[in-house]
Amino acid sequence: MAFFKPFRFIAGNRETLLYGVALAVLLFVLKWLELRLVIVNHAFEIYIGAIAVLFTGLGIWLALQLARPRVQTVVVEKEVYVGEPNEFVFNETEFRRLGLSRRELDVLLGMAEGLSNHEIGERLFVSVNTVKTHSSNLFSKLDVRSRTQAIDRAKRLRLIP
Amino acid sequence: MAFFKPFRFIAGNRETLLYGVALAVLLFVLKWLELRLVIVNHAFEIYIGAIAVLFTGLGIWLALQLARPRVQTVVVEKEVYVGEPNEFVFNETEFRRLGLSRRELDVLLGMAEGLSNHEIGERLFVSVNTVKTHSSNLFSKLDVRSRTQAIDRAKRLRLIP
DNA sequence: ACCAAAATCACCCGAAAGAATGAGTCCTGA
DNA sequence: TCAGGACTCATTCTTTCGGGTGATTTTGGT
Known part of the structure; x- marks a missing residue:
């Protein structure tokens, strides 16, 4: 699936570890918000908004990390001494x-x-x-x-x- | 990301319109899920998951739309035929x-x-x-x-x- | 010190090249 | 029609070229 293909660009174990930690923190925050929901019932919309904001940010972050860079072609002229055609032009x-x-x-x-x-x-x-x-x-x-x-x-x- | 790449081809006002429609549909889905939540209380996690997935996709889409494209420079050497020095090399x-x-x-x-x-x-x-x-x-x-x-x-x- | 290759020089002879001169034909432009 | 240029050919004469042969000296490498 193309969605997971860019994951190959993540180099080394440290980055994978960091990503896991971030997910754990995220889940912790969600759980904490869930607990708060029991006390403050009217905070449901806020909770949904927080989820939306969080995952929008996550999406943005993912996209920025994984977006395939656009290819820009730069033409560099290089002088090449090519074997002369030895063309004779009559004077x-x-x-x-x-x-x-x-x-x-x-x-x-x-x-x-x-x-x-x-x-x-x-x-x-x-x-x-x-x-x-x-x-x-x-x-x-x-x-x-x-x-x-x-x-x-x-x-x-x-x-x- | 290749999965969302076709969205970039939508140009001008149609894009804005489509964005509005997408938001409307999103709100409708949220409202529908909210109604379902009253009946099926245990579907709360599913609801949260849907929110997360939707807004993750939104974030990715937004990032792809707004982010300055990262350019990768590809140098292509172009041969320039330079006037031959007409030099004589002894055989x-x-x-x-x-x-x-x-x-x-x-x-x-x-x-x-x-x-x-x-x-x-x-x-x-x-x-x-x-x-x-x-x-x-x-x-x-x-x-x-x-x-x-x-x-x-x-x-x-x-x-x- | 010796050998082989290279370099040097000489002589002869026929062929080719070049200089000098004259002349005929054809074509074009004034 | 006439002058001039280009092309053609010939003759004579001198110089140069190229082939053939032989010889001696220098040089470079084993």
């Missing part, structure tokens, strides 16, 4: 600022993958010479002198992942 | 797994900066030939055939930033 601004062409970017991407000029040419369906032309222009615009430098700079400028 | 495990030497790593770092073999040699105070030897061994261990491929692979393996 469109820098791309236009440098005046790179689409084809030059294609060549650059191929270079970053470790492809040779010949392989880049095959991927883009153009000759090696064309790739070389693009790469030369690319180097000029990036102000570098080799493909490795181009890759390094492009990575820093967030033109390639 | 020591992969480094040893591949059996790379210190010098080979030095050469690799130079390559990643876009330096030529000659420039790497100057930085490391060795001849170009030495750099070429290191790079050759490096390529074998990384299973690649060019410096750009080496850079690409090393980046994926988190050997270089």
Whole structure:
């Protein structure tokens, strides 16, 4: 029964003992009032009132003792360094600022993958010479002198992942 | 107390009305019991017990209605995704797994900066030939055939930033 | 003191990269 | 229609890269 469930919260024997003593005192008071009732007959309403008050107080006390506390949820923000999604955002601004062409970017991407000029040419369906032309222009615009430098700079400028 | 908990759902004036009705019924029951008491004298203890039970319930109900609810704070941690510091952590495990030497790593770092073999040699105070030897061994261990491929692979393996 | 790994250097050769120059095609905007 | 940009391709030449081989010296650990 749910009524007795909260009794489990009463810790230790001392509290149980205290509760028993309180009940004994209560019964004693009741008996005393009962004796007084024989003498003063008109005190019946007072007696009933006393009972009501006493047990109302007992009810209140019980409720306060046993009432289940309401749960209040407090959200605490905790910083968690989560594994970064490593998302690459293409730097469109820098791309236009440098005046790179689409084809030059294609060549650059191929270079970053470790492809040779010949392989880049095959991927883009153009000759090696064309790739070389693009790469030369690319180097000029990036102000570098080799493909490795181009890759390094492009990575820093967030033109390639 | 779970037994009386539904009483809390009664809201506004209906609650007051209900309280009045409950009191009326209570008084009626008391009056009825009082009448019965004249006939059955020995029912006095039952009467007292009923009073006690009723007012205990009333007290509990009152307490539940009026008492300030005890709150229990539950802390819920909420993950806040903080901007990643983009910090580079050297993959020591992969480094040893591949059996790379210190010098080979030095050469690799130079390559990643876009330096030529000659420039790497100057930085490391060795001849170009030495750099070429290191790079050759490096390529074998990384299973690649060019410096750009080496850079690409090393980046994926988190050997270089 | 010895061994193994690492580091150093040298030489050759072919392939690739890069610089420089010229030129043809296509497309778009003035 | 005309200029300019992007794309394409070619040629020549120089430099660099990368593979292969061999050798000597340093270093670190047993």
